[in-house]
Amino acid sequence: MSATPDRATRAGVEHARALIGDARQVVVLTGAGISAESGVPTFRGSGGLWKEYRAEDLATPQAFARDPRLVWEWYGWRRRVVQQCLPNAAHVALATAARERGGVRIVTQNVDGLHATAATVPQALPLELHGSLFRSRCTRCGGRWDDRGEVNAATRDTLPMCAACGGLARPDIVWFGESLDEATLAQAMQLAAGAAVCLVVGTSAVVYPAAGLAEVTRRHGGSVIEVNVADTPLSGTAAVTLRGPAAVVVPHLLAPASE
Ligand code: BJW
Ligand code: ZN
Numbered sequence: 001m002s003a004t005p006d007r008a009t010r011a012g013v014e015h016a017r018a019l020i021g022d023a024r025q026v027v028v029l030t031g032a033g034i035s036a037e038s039g040v041p042t043f044r045g046s047g048g049l050w051k052e053y054r055a056e057d058l059a060t061p062q063a064f065a066r067d068p069r070l071v072w073e074w075y076g077w078r079r080r081v082v083q084q085c086l087p088n089a090a091h092v093a094l095a096t097a098a099r100e101r102g103g104v105r106i107v108t109q110n111v112d113g114l115h116a117t118a119a120t121v122p123q124a125l126p127l128e129l130h131g132s133l134f135r136s137r138c139t140r141c142g143g144r145w146d147d148r149g150e151v152n153a154a155t156r157d158t159l160p161m162c163a164a165c166g167g168l169a170r171p172d173i174v175w176f177g178e179s180l181d182e183a184t185l186a187q188a189m190q191l192a193a194g195a196a197v198c199l200v201v202g203t204s205a206v207v208y209p210a211a212g213l214a215e216v217t218r219r220h221g222g223s224v225i226e227v228n229v230a231d232t233p234l235s236g237t238a239a240v241t242l243r244g245p246a247a248v249v250v251p252h253l254l255a256p257a258s259e
Pocket of ligand 2: 138139140141142143162163164165166167
């Protein structure tokens, strides 16, 4: 969508605004696309991380067991990239809606922390389904801690370690084949089931169980609104599909009626 949406898009935006306006509860499911305009690389599609790197080599427990240095080197680079990025207009519009309108909860697959940076009140903090780039976890004692530090992956001995037990640390991220935190997922499912609208922003909707949240809302009688620059498996069943960049479309959807 350009800055001046065409008629079809305007009708879609108005339909979506009406659905959101009428909804007591809105759950927002976000993916890497919402942070694209902040400069955070997405995973799939042209320019995505999985075009250059293999998920099997970097984002599985087997990869970490095989070569923790390689995996930490990649996460150290990702931390440095994301630390240069700021929330964009979509993150800010969602945080503002969560603060001012009430009944809006954000569930994110992203590990970049940008929703949390944009949040000014606790209800705007997201549920983070896949963990955080800025948290580490001990592979021995399971302790977790905030970690924004530079990663020195020169040798195995310089890798991040647990201050409590000296065990090897790992990124506190949910890799392929690993279970999501049970309580976080249960809360997300409950939000999706109780929402009149599931607003899905910038996800390819292929990674489960996150992608299933929109279907949970639909099965409970709610509507799905999708914002994405491309088609996804959700596009066909969504009540409204809006093609355009999140930082342009999302603020249009959530601006108060008088604007
Ligand atoms: C814009 C835009 C703009 C661009 N504006 N839009 C077969 C074998 C083994 C496992 C499975 C299997 N089948 C299913 C599974 C389960 C698996 C899974 O779903 N795999 C599928 C890929 C097939 N899921 C899991 O393993 C999960 N665990 C689990 O299910 O446990 C139980 C179980 C275990 C074992 C077997 C079966 C079940 C865990 C999933 C963890 C995902 N982790 C990652 C993190 C990686 C590393 C890291 O970040 O450091 O999470 S993978 C990666 O994908 C990351 C993301 O959160 C996730 C989703 O990606 P997302 O956000 O959708 O990004 P993209 O890049 O895919 O899409 C961006 C979108 O934005 C695109 O649509 C663009 O068009 C759009 N866009 N610019 C708006 N400006
Ligand atoms: Zn430990």
